[in-house]
Amino acid sequence: MAGLSPVSGQAHLAVVLTDGNRIVVAVIAVVALAALAVAGVLVRQVLAAGEGTENMRQIAAAVQEGARAYLARQLRTLAVFAVVVFLLLLLLPADDWGQRIGRSVFFLVGAVFSAATGYTGMWLAVRTNVRVAAAARDAADEASTPGATRAAMRIAFRTGGVVGMFTVGLGLLGASCVVLVYAAHAPKVLEGFGLGAALIAMFMRVGGGIFTKAADVGADLVGKVEQGIPEDDPRNAATIADNVGDNVGDCAGMAADLFESYAVTLVAALILGMAAFGDAGLAFPLMVPAIGVVTAVIGIFAVSPRRADRSRMSAINRGFFVSAAVSLALVAVAAFVYLPSTYAELDGVTDPAVGGRAGDPRVLALVAVAIGIVLAALIQQLTGYFTETGRRPVRDIGRTSLTGPATVILAGVAMGLESAVYTALLIALGVYGAFLLGGASVMLALFAVALAGTGLLTTVGVIVAMDTFGPVSDNAQGIAEMSGDVEGPGAQVLTDLDAVGNTTKAITKGIAIATAVLAAAALFGSYRDAVLTGAREVGERISGPGAPLTLITDITQPNNLVGLIMGAAVVFLFSGLAVNAVSRSAGAVVHEVRRQFREHPGIMDRTEKPEYGRVVDICTRDALRELTTPGLLAVTAPIAVGFTLGVGALAAFLAGAIGAGTLMAVFLANSGGAWDNAKKLVEDGNFGGKGSEAHEATVIGDTVGDPFKDTAGPAINPLLKVMNLVALLIAPAVIQLGYGSGASPGLRALIAVLALVVVVVAVWVSRRRGIAMGDADEARSPAGR
Numbered sequence: 001m002a003g004l005s006p007v008s009g010q011a012h013l014a015v016v017l018t019d020g021n022r023i024v025v026a027v028i029a030v031v032a033l034a035a036l037a038v039a040g041v042l043v044r045q046v047l048a049a050g051e052g053t054e055n056m057r058q059i060a061a062a063v064q065e066g067a068r069a070y071l072a073r074q075l076r077t078l079a080v081f082a083v084v085v086f087l088l089l090l091l092l093p094a095d096d097w098g099q100r101i102g103r104s105v106f107f108l109v110g111a112v113f114s115a116a117t118g119y120t121g122m123w124l125a126v127r128t129n130v131r132v133a134a135a136a137r138d139a140a141d142e143a144s145t146p147g148a149t150r151a152a153m154r155i156a157f158r159t160g161g162v163v164g165m166f167t168v169g170l171g172l173l174g175a176s177c178v179v180l181v182y183a184a185h186a187p188k189v190l191e192g193f194g195l196g197a198a199l200i201a202m203f204m205r206v207g208g209g210i211f212t213k214a215a216d217v218g219a220d221l222v223g224k225v226e227q228g229i230p231e232d233d234p235r236n237a238a239t240i241a242d243n244v245g246d247n248v249g250d251c252a253g254m255a256a257d258l259f260e261s262y263a264v265t266l267v268a269a270l271i272l273g274m275a276a277f278g279d280a281g282l283a284f285p286l287m288v289p290a291i292g293v294v295t296a297v298i299g300i301f302a303v304s305p306r307r308a309d310r311s312r313m314s315a316i317n318r319g320f321f322v323s324a325a326v327s328l329a330l331v332a333v334a335a336f337v338y339l340p341s342t343y344a345e346l347d348g349v350t351d352p353a354v355g356g357r358a359g360d361p362r363v364l365a366l367v368a369v370a371i372g373i374v375l376a377a378l379i380q381q382l383t384g385y386f387t388e389t390g391r392r393p394v395r396d397i398g399r400t401s402l403t404g405p406a407t408v409i410l411a412g413v414a415m416g417l418e419s420a421v422y423t424a425l426l427i428a429l430g431v432y433g434a435f436l437l438g439g440a441s442v443m444l445a446l447f448a449v450a451l452a453g454t455g456l457l458t459t460v461g462v463i464v465a466m467d468t469f470g471p472v473s474d475n476a477q478g479i480a481e482m483s484g485d486v487e488g489p490g491a492q493v494l495t496d497l498d499a500v501g502n503t504t505k506a507i508t509k510g511i512a513i514a515t516a517v518l519a520a521a522a523l524f525g526s527y528r529d530a531v532l533t534g535a536r537e538v539g540e541r542i543s544g545p546g547a548p549l550t551l552i553t554d555i556t557q558p559n560n561l562v563g564l565i566m567g568a569a570v571v572f573l574f575s576g577l578a579v580n581a582v583s584r585s586a587g588a589v590v591h592e593v594r595r596q597f598r599e600h601p602g603i604m605d606r607t608e609k610p611e612y613g614r615v616v617d618i619c620t621r622d623a624l625r626e627l628t629t630p631g632l633l634a635v636t637a638p639i640a641v642g643f644t645l646g647v648g649a650l651a652a653f654l655a656g657a658i659g660a661g662t663l664m665a666v667f668l669a670n671s672g673g674a675w676d677n678a679k680k681l682v683e684d685g686n687f688g689g690k691g692s693e694a695h696e697a698t699v700i701g702d703t704v705g706d707p708f709k710d711t712a713g714p715a716i717n718p719l720l721k722v723m724n725l726v727a728l729l730i731a732p733a734v735i736q737l738g739y740g741s742g743a744s745p746g747l748r749a750l751i752a753v754l755a756l757v758v759v760v761v762a763v764w765v766s767r768r769r770g771i772a773m774g775d776a777d778e779a780r781s782p783a784g785r
Contacts, residue, residue: 015274015279015281015282016279017179017180017183021279024338025176025282026176026180028283029172029176031294032170032172032173032290032293034293035165035166035169035172035461036169036170039165039166042158042159042162042165042300043124046124047127047128049128050131050138051130051131051134052133053134055484059234059240060126062240063240063244063247066244066613067122067126067244068123069616069620070248070616070623071252074203074207077627078111078200082111082196082199085195085196086107089104089107089195090104092729092730092733093733094188095185099185099188102182102188102192103189103191103192106190106193109174109193110174110192110196110197110198111196113174113263114204114260115200116166116170117170117255118255120163120166120255121252121254121255121256122248122251124163125163125246125247125471126475130476132152132156132472132476133477135152135155136149136151136486136493137486149312150304152473152476154304156469156497156501157303157316157466157469158300159469160464161296161461164460164461164463165297166259167255167461167464168289168292168293168296168457171259172286175266178193179270179282186282187267187274191267191725191728194263194266194267195729197259197260198263198264198718198725199631199722200260201257202630202718202719203627204256205249205254205711205714206578206626206711207253207626208252208623209249209578209582209707209710209711209712210585210626210711211244211585211619211620211623212244212249212710214245214582214622214623215241215615216706217582217590218238218241218592219238219589219593220702220706221586221590221703222238222590223235225699227604228691230481231478232478232479233481234483235606236593236610237592237615238589238592238593239612240612240615241589241612241615241618241619244616244619245619249471249710249711250467250468250710254464254508254714257714258508261519264519264523264721264725265515265518265522266285266454268519268526269454270286271526271529272450272525273285273447276349276443277339277346277447278348279347280346280347280348284335287338288455288457291327291330291334291458292323292327292460295323295458295461296458296460296465298322298323298326299461299462299465300319300461302322303319303465311388311390312496312497312499313384313388313500317384320463321377324458327458327459328370328373331365335366336362339361342359342361343357343359343361346361351443353444354443357444359439364437364448365451367437368448368449368451369452369454371434371455372452372453372454372456373458373459374430375426375430375455375456375514376459376511376514378426379426379514383503383509383511384507386419386673387674388503393415393419393674394681396415398678398681398698400697401678401682401687401694401698401701403697407697408675408678412671412674412678415670415671415674416666416670416672419667419670420663421663423510423666424662427518430514431449434449435448446525446528449522449525452518456511459511463508463512466508467505467508469504471501471505473498474501476497476498477491480494499680502673502676502677502680503673506670506672506674509665509709510666513661513662513669513717516662516665516717517658519720520720520721520724524654524724527651527654527724527727530728531651531731533732559646559652560649560651563641563652563653564652564653566637566656567641567652567654567657567659567660567723568656568657570637570723571660572660572664574634575664577766578630578712578715579707581630581711584626585618585626589618589619592614596611629762629763630715630719632762633759633763634719634723634726636758636759637755637759638654638723638726639730640752640755640756641653642727643749644752647731647738650734653727654723654727657720658720661716661720665713665716666713668713669713671709672705672709672713673705674705675702675705676702676705676706678698678702679695679701679702682698
């Protein structure tokens with residue numbers, strides 16, 4: 001047992017939830033409830049706005065019905081997965097049955113909170129999109145374009161503010177309740193809470209992303225390219241499905257995604273905080289995001305356009321930076337008031353590398369949190385540069401439209417690849433900078449990384465508001481165009497806000513992947529701790545040939561190299577499955593929209609109405625069918641690697657997935673966002689304008705980018721955290737079956753084979769599905785399937 005870090009078991013036993021900390025955590029829970037109360041106030045504000053004309057209200061009602069029906073069916077499907085995982089978690093090792101039951105119960109709590117956050121985002125977005133359109137119309141009718149912009153932007157952004165408050169409120173409430181009930185054993189239970197949030201978010205991201213992009217791609221290819229009609233023309237049978245998809249994909253999916261980022265980062269911070277900061281580690285990681293709740297309210301209300309603003313993004317940037325600056329100031333106050341001035345004064349710390357360290361823990365905490373906040377700000381600016389319509393990269397892509405769709409696609413791919421490098425380097429520097437703060441103590445360094453993640457969380461309320469702003473603005477423009485009741489200045493205001501929304505969505509995706517990497521890096525440290533604890537419990541040596549710690553740290557081990565490659569490969573396979581799923585479903589939508597134009601010629605002269613419901617049904621069925629395979633891959637791949645190749649290879653698997661996932665997610669998000677805004681540039685009269693060959697080229701580029709930026713790219717975020725949490729949960733079982741008197745090679749092999757079979761069968765079934773693209777292929781058409 002020589003060389004065993006006290007972190008791997010003893011440190012957790014030394015930590016207690018003191019009476020003072022219990023009061024602090026209880027106050028944090030009250031702050032979480034206050035966030036939900038603020039959300040209620042914002043809901044009343046946005047719903048008090050007018051809903052426009054009767055025609056606009058009818059279109060909005062159709063979108064509401066489709067979104068509600070899809071999410072209801074999706075949640076019923078996911079309930080089956082939740083029950084299965086609930087039972088499986090009971091089988092995994094824990095200190096006692098109380099922890100096992102708590103872990104499973106809070107898995108369901110995390111899943112319900114994640115689903116509730118997503119559903120709330122959808123529920124409100126489909127009610128406020130028509131209000132945004134009405135605000136632009138009414139204010140513009142009064143010959144006040146600035147007034148129209150302010151009114152429409154305020155409603156759209158405060159709608160996002162509601163979702164942001166739900167995200168931070170429920171995330172903080174769940175974590176606080178676990179700490180209050182389970183005290184020092186909270187991290188074990190929080191693993192279940194984080195997994196529930198991450199698993200549901202991944203399914204909602206994949207399913208919603210498939211729905212929205214199948215409808216969007218189908219609508220664009222047939223409506224814009226083949227029929228030459230506008231994007232949201234009511235003659236296109238896919239327009240309602242497209243608007244439904246914006247809400248179930250972007251609003252519900254992203255809200256659930258950022259909620260699980262919130263939950264998982266708190267899980268890692270509390271696990272590592274107990275080891276590094278002792279008793280204070282149970283409270284301080286919750287204090288930082290609690291401050292973020294307060295500053296999010298400030299940031300949301302700070303978003304209001306001014307005449308001096310350089311662009312529509314200026315108001316949103318102002319809210320973000322105000323929130324970030326106030327967060328940093330308040331965290332400094334909290335750190336210097338709550339934490340002691342020396343490491344020796346930290347109660348409950350048994351690691352001599354921490355207790356005997358010189359320096360001030362308050363400074364470490366503040367600098368680590370500052371790294372997270374600054375990282376969010378830098379990514380916000382970098383992503384904006386590559387995706388805003390007024391910046392050179394998007395304008396360069398727009399210029400390539402003059403030479404055809406091939407050059408548009410090449411330029412977008414090149415830009416995405418380049419931007420991914422810069423973003424990945426920023427994130428890597430942030431992680432490394434935080435890690436250096438720990439000095440000789442690995443666990444203190446990892447806790448600093450986790451604190452950087454909580455620092456980034458202080459901006460999550462505003463980030464969610466920015467993201468929801470995008471689909472709400474997009475839907476508002478769609479309702480305006482379909483109704484024909486918003487023209488002139490009001491229509492231009494909505495077009496401008498839609499372009500801003502494309503940028504905000506790209507920015508939030510960049511920040512979301514940063515939270516994923518920080519959370520995954522911190523969970524990687526938690527995985528190391530779990531392996532050491534498991535080895536201690538079976539009486540296994542920690543270092544030396546074949547020992548668990550050596551296997552984790554020795555990259556020259558063949559198993560580890562294989563694990564690294566497999567981790568990167570899973571990211572590529574997952575992305576390919578998601579994009580291919582959109583391709584198949586979009587093919588079905590194309591077939592259906594073509595059929596309606598062909599069989600009902602009166603649609604074009606408006607004497608017949610399209611059958612919108614058929615396209616909604618196609619997208620719903622395909623999305624629910626297609627989301628299973630990527631979800632099974634995320635859960636079973638780490639199980640297969642861990643039980644086949646061991647704990648070292650599983651650690652390398654996670655490292656490979658984090659590296660490849662960071663680059664892939666940013667590449668997909670930025671390419672897609674830039675293609676979308678390049679199309680907006682052409683539609684605004686640049687490079688030939690609407691109806692030109694340049695416009696057709698950018699539409700094709702946009703259809704390629706749709707599944708990139710709204711399906712595969714954002715789904716990588718929860719993928720990384722699901723795989724890290726699964727690895728963290730199975731690590732003790734891998735150790736128990738591989739070492740000591742309880743080793744069972746046969747059972748370990750059986751589990752590995754079962755996991756491999758699930759992966760292979762799921763991918764095979766997915767690949768066997770056809771693509772309904774041919775007009776004459778009735779057997780493979782939506783009606784014939």
